[in-house]
Amino acid sequence: MNYDFKTAEAKWQKKWEESEAFKAEDNSDKKKFFALVEFPYPSGAGMHVGHIKAYSGLEVTSRKRRMEGFNVLFPIGWDAFGLNTENYAIKTKTHPRKVTMDNVAHFTAQLKRVGFSFDWSREINTTDEDYYKWTQWIFLKMFDNGLVFRDRTLVNYCPSCKVVLSNEDSQGGKCDVCHSDVVQRAKEVWYLRITAYADRLLTGLDTVDYPANVKAQQVNWIGRSEGAFVNFALAGTNEKLRIYTTRPDTLFGVTFMVMAPEHPLIDKYAEQIANFDEVKAYRAECAKKTEFERTQLVKDKTGVKLDGLCAVNPVNGKEIPIYIADYVMMGYGTGAIMAVPAHDQRDWEFAKKFGIDIIEVIKGGDIEKEAYAGDGEMVNSDFLDGLTDKKSSIAKMLEVLEERGLGEKGVQYKMKDWAFNRQRYWGEPIPIIHCPACGMVGVPYDELPLTLPKVENFEPGSDGESPLAKIDEFVNCTCPRCGGKAKRETDTMPQWAGSSWYYLRYCDPHNDTCLADPEKLNYWMPVDWYNGGMEHVTRHMIYSRFWHKFLYDIGAVPCEEPYAKRSIQGLILGPDGDKMSKSKGNVVDPLDVVDEYGADVLRTYVLFMGDYGQSAPWSDSSVKGCKRFIDRVWNLQTILNDSEEYSEKLETGFNKAVKKVGEDIENLKYNTAIAALMTLLNDIYDAGSITRKELKTFITLLNPFAPHVTEEINEVQNLGSMLAKAQWPTYDPDKCVDALIEIAVQVNGKLRARVMVPADADDAAALEIAKANADIAAQIEGKTLIKELYVKGRLVNIVVR
RNA sequence: GCGGAUAUGGUGAAAUUGGCAGACACGCAAGAUUUAGGUUCUUGUGCCGCAAGGCGUGCAGGUUCGAUUCCUGUUAUCCGCACCA
Numbered sequence: 001m002n003y004d005f006k007t008a009e010a011k012w013q014k015k016w017e018e019s020e021a022f023k024a025e026d027n028s029d030k031k032k033f034f035a036l037v038e039f040p041y042p043s044g045a046g047m048h049v050g051h052i053k054a055y056s057g058l059e060v061t062s063r064k065r066r067m068e069g070f071n072v073l074f075p076i077g078w079d080a081f082g083l084n085t086e087n088y089a090i091k092t093k094t095h096p097r098k099v100t101m102d103n104v105a106h107f108t109a110q111l112k113r114v115g116f117s118f119d120w121s122r123e124i125n126t127t128d129e130d131y132y133k134w135t136q137w138i139f140l141k142m143f144d145n146g147l148v149f150r151d152r153t154l155v156n157y158c159p160s161c162k163v164v165l166s167n168e169d170s171q172g173g174k175c176d177v178c179h180s181d182v183v184q185r186a187k188e189v190w191y192l193r194i195t196a197y198a199d200r201l202l203t204g205l206d207t208v209d210y211p212a213n214v215k216a217q218q219v220n221w222i223g224r225s226e227g228a229f230v231n232f233a234l235a236g237t238n239e240k241l242r243i244y245t246t247r248p249d250t251l252f253g254v255t256f257m258v259m260a261p262e263h264p265l266i267d268k269y270a271e272q273i274a275n276f277d278e279v280k281a282y283r284a285e286c287a288k289k290t291e292f293e294r295t296q297l298v299k300d301k302t303g304v305k306l307d308g309l310c311a312v313n314p315v316n317g318k319e320i321p322i323y324i325a326d327y328v329m330m331g332y333g334t335g336a337i338m339a340v341p342a343h344d345q346r347d348w349e350f351a352k353k354f355g356i357d358i359i360e361v362i363k364g365g366d367i368e369k370e371a372y373a374g375d376g377e378m379v380n381s382d383f384l385d386g387l388t389d390k391k392s393s394i395a396k397m398l399e400v401l402e403e404r405g406l407g408e409k410g411v412q413y414k415m416k417d418w419a420f421n422r423q424r425y426w427g428e429p430i431p432i433i434h435c436p437a438c439g440m441v442g443v444p445y446d447e448l449p450l451t452l453p454k455v456e457n458f459e460p461g462s463d464g465e466s467p468l469a470k471i472d473e474f475v476n477c478t479c480p481r482c483g484g485k486a487k488r489e490t491d492t493m494p495q496w497a498g499s500s501w502y503y504l505r506y507c508d509p510h511n512d513t514c515l516a517d518p519e520k521l522n523y524w525m526p527v528d529w530y531n532g533g534m535e536h537v538t539r540h541m542i543y544s545r546f547w548h549k550f551l552y553d554i555g556a557v558p559c560e561e562p563y564a565k566r567s568i569q570g571l572i573l574g575p576d577g578d579k580m581s582k583s584k585g586n587v588v589d590p591l592d593v594v595d596e597y598g599a600d601v602l603r604t605y606v607l608f609m610g611d612y613g614q615s616a617p618w619s620d621s622s623v624k625g626c627k628r629f630i631d632r633v634w635n636l637q638t639i640l641n642d643s644e645e646y647s648e649k650l651e652t653g654f655n656k657a658v659k660k661v662g663e664d665i666e667n668l669k670y671n672t673a674i675a676a677l678m679t680l681l682n683d684i685y686d687a688g689s690i691t692r693k694e695l696k697t698f699i700t701l702l703n704p705f706a707p708h709v710t711e712e713i714n715e716v717q718n719l720g721s722m723l724a725k726a727q728w729p730t731y732d733p734d735k736c737v738d739a740l741i742e743i744a745v746q747v748n749g750k751l752r753a754r755v756m757v758p759a760d761a762d763d764a765a766a767l768e769i770a771k772a773n774a775d776i777a778a779q780i781e782g783k784t785l786i787k788e789l790y791v792k793g794r795l796v797n798i799v800v801r
Numbered sequence: 802g803c804g805g806a807u808a809u810g811g812u813g814a815a816a817u818u819g820g821c822a823g824a825c826a827c828g829c830a831a832g833a834u835u836u837a838g839g840u841u842c843u844u845g846u847g848c849c850g851c852a853a854g855g856c857g858u859g860c861a862g863g864u865u866c867g868a869u870u871c872c873u874g875u876u877a878u879c880c881g882c883a884c885c886a
Contacts, residue, residue, distance in 0.1 A: 212805085213804090213805050213806065213880095213881090216804060216805055216881095217804080217805070217880095217881060217882085219804085220803080220804055220805085220881075220882060221881085221882075223882085223885070225885070225886090227886080243886080244885095244886065245886060246885090246886065247886080258886090301884085325884095326884085327884040327886095328884080328886075329884080329885075329886090331885090332885045332886075333885075333886060334886095336886095337886045338886085339886085340886095344886075345802085345884090346884050346886080347886085349884095412885075412886090413885095414882085414883090414885055534880075534881085535881095537881090538881080538882090608813090608825085608826075609813065609814090609826095610813060610814060611814080611815095614806095614807085614814095615879095616813065616814085617812095617813075619812080619813065619827070621812090621826095621827055621828070622812090622813065622826065622827050622828095624827085625825095625826050625827055626826085628826095628841095629826085631840095631841095671813095671814075671815085671825085671826095672814095672815065672816095672824085672825080674825080674826095675814095675815075675824065675825035675826075676824090676825085677825095678824095678825055678826075679824075679825065682825090742821085743821080744820080744821035745821090746820090746821085746866080746867075748866075748867090749865095749866055749867045750867095751821060754821070786866080787866060788866090789866070789867095791820050791867095794820050794821075795820055795821060795867090797820080797866055797867065798866090799866045799867095
């Protein structure tokens with residue numbers, strides 16, 4: 001009896017669809033479970049095995065939860081705006097809308113062939129007008145609430161994609177899309193004030209269930225530091241040079257100041273700087289370097305002293321020289337620092353190179369050799385002298401600074417405001433109008449969506465202008481406030497916009513009056529379990545948590561955090577152990593596996609290959625092992641008898657398996673859940689026969705992993721209604737242990753024998769049985785008994801001398 | 802430099818609060834079935850050793866009757882951030 005997986009899989013996929021087996025119900029009294037997987041970017045390459053692993057985890061959990069009686073929302077959609085599609089569209093001279101629709105159709109067909117239990121009736125697409133209407137609505141709300149601003153700053157610009165990138169999208173100085181070097185450019189661009197939410201993004205982490213490393217990475221990204229702002233007078237002016245430091249306790253050790261080359265005070269006092277030509281030359285040199293180069297030349301400190309300008313130390317009135325150097329960044333703190341070479345290694349290196357004094361203010365290190373950053377007794381520090389720990393020195397210094405009006409406590413974040421714009425076609429148009437009289441005015445809410453004009457030519461301009469700027473009928477408009485002539489903003493939103501709130505739309509995907517009905521949000525939110533990749537932990541997750549908190553503040557969503565629980569799936573590496581990539585030729589196409597072995601084998605294998613959270617290399621021969629398993633499951637029908645009970649032989653095994661599989665699924669240990677089913681299968685074949693009840697239990701447990709073959713067996717053997725609507729099996733805790741169990745017997749901690757004892761044996765009984773064993777008796781013969789113990793169900797250890 | 806992780810057979814990996822290291826699977830070997838290949842089935846498989854026995858979870862110590870698990874030190878690899886003041 002051969003299992004024809006091709007026919008069976010197509011058949012069951014159709015049946016599930018027709019019976020709406022996976023449709024989430026609105027207005028239900030049932031307990032809800034909202035399982036979310038990161039919706040894919042529908043690229044031209046089609047589905048990757050990584051997608052399959054990413055969805056298979058919560059796929060299994062969702063199927064189990066439905067069988068447990070939950071109302072499950074397990075949705076899918078398309079994160080379809082973005083540069084990749086647009087670049088492909090330009091290359092092939094096809095409209096990005098068409099490219100997107102083709103790719104979505106391809107992905108959909110592929111996902112359906114794997115048999116995922118998504119609720120397709122809630123499918124969303126970020127490029128649909130009735131979806132991005134609400135993306136624009138959220139943007140306008142942020143605009144109205146002062147979270148949107150424009151600023152002319154140095155931005156990360158990708159010369160190849162001709163687009164401004166956020167810090168997050170240009171990590172390591174490379175464009176996240178095309179990997180070319182990013183350059184710094186002065187440009188007026190849009191920002192979202194995410195830093196206003198920095199503290200809440202941090203404290204919110206205490207209320208959610210994310211893995212520790214995910215939290216750590218977000219904490220690190222937000223990068224909160226506590227310190228002080230201190231104002232140094234510029235000698236001979238009324239100007240204050242404001243700096244930020246985390247070590248105000250070392251203020252008496254300051255021997256020079258450093259400003260970022262771009263610091264505005266340099267131009268303001270250009271006339272007083274005797275060597276301004278030299279300064280200009282240095283600045284020009286710095287501007288040529290990319291930020292990446294600047295941060296790579298860690299060892300070699302460069303800089304120029306500002307002749308004729310010096311600062312005054314506010315606590316002791318000493319005059320100190322000022323330098324500009326590119327190891328100080330304009331983008332962090334105030335763009336200027338107080339340098340304490342004795343206790344900061346970077347300052348120390350700079351001081352050594354430029355022959356500047358080094359004054360020790362904390363004892364404990366050898367400042368001739370290197371800076372000392374540790375704790376110790378304060379010296380050369382006036383009112384701080386004698387204090388011995390950092391905390392009280394900082395507290396004392398802050399007290400004095402605040403008392404004398406010289407500075408104050410302050411907090412800084414590494415996270416910067418979110419550069420929120422693209423000069424490209426394939427994104428949500430930013431719904432703002434520039435009016436010469438009224439300034440920036442939001443597009444009226446009732447005019448949303450502001451749709452992308454349908455154009456032939458969507459190639460980016462060479463000057464960093466959006467292609468939309470070339471379309472007069474789009475650009476020219478009237479000001480909604482004064483009715484005068486005005487121009488539309490032509491930048492579009494970055495790819496991360498649509499994905500920052502998509503989970504909300506799943507709760508009510510077709511609503512035309514608000515982003516989602518509050519009652520439905522109230523029922524479904526928050527997301528109970530969100531699975532995805534590590535690469536989205538700092539960008540997508542922080543962005544969407546920010547949007548969500550804002551939406552909470554304006555009353556649009558019922559809870560403050562979007563995701564109650566987060567898990568991470570590990571990468572699937574190529575068979576050679578390297579990351580899969582087209583250039584290495586080690587990419588595995590999941591549909592090849594479906595064609596050759598069936599969807600159930602693919603699904604089982606990606607979960608069986610190892611710990612769900614770890615990366616693991618693909619192995620074709622292990623796939624065959626899973627194929628063998630599925631075939632052996634199918635062949636259970638050949639040893640089926642007609643009993644409707646558990647057999648005596650297998651009752652404990654089945655109870656154990658029900659317990660283990662259920663628990664393992666909840667703990668993301670899909671690999672050991674499958675292993676437990678394999679063990680049970682081996683036991684069944686050893687027993688030589690299976691009852692109808694046993695078969696029903698077995699296929700129900702396996703159903704979330706391998707839904708097609710189990711449904712087919714269920715139908716062929718007439719074991720009841722569709723498994724998708726069956727009940728998850730229960731177990732009897734009393735029947736999970738065998739009456740007689742094997743335990744280890746150790747003498748002096750070394751394994752010497754194994755004996756059988758009754759499961760409920762007490763210490764005395766177990767020890768008696770152990771000592772009765774001939775090998776053990778020989779081992780302890782004639783020796784003094786020091787200690788003996790029995791660990792219930794595990795082992796006996798007898799210590800003798 | 803900061804933060805996080807990982808290290809177990811030939812391979813992917815298992816191992817409740819410290820309690821039989823290597824479950825499960827791959828691979829390999831031998832055998833059975835098959836005209837042959839493939840499939841399927843049976844048996845064996847951590848290392849050394851003929852055996853008794855010994856050795857084994859990156860390395861070196863420690864705590865303990867007992868350590869893959871806890872502590873101290875150390876090495877290697879991977880990931881994220883990074884002249885962050």
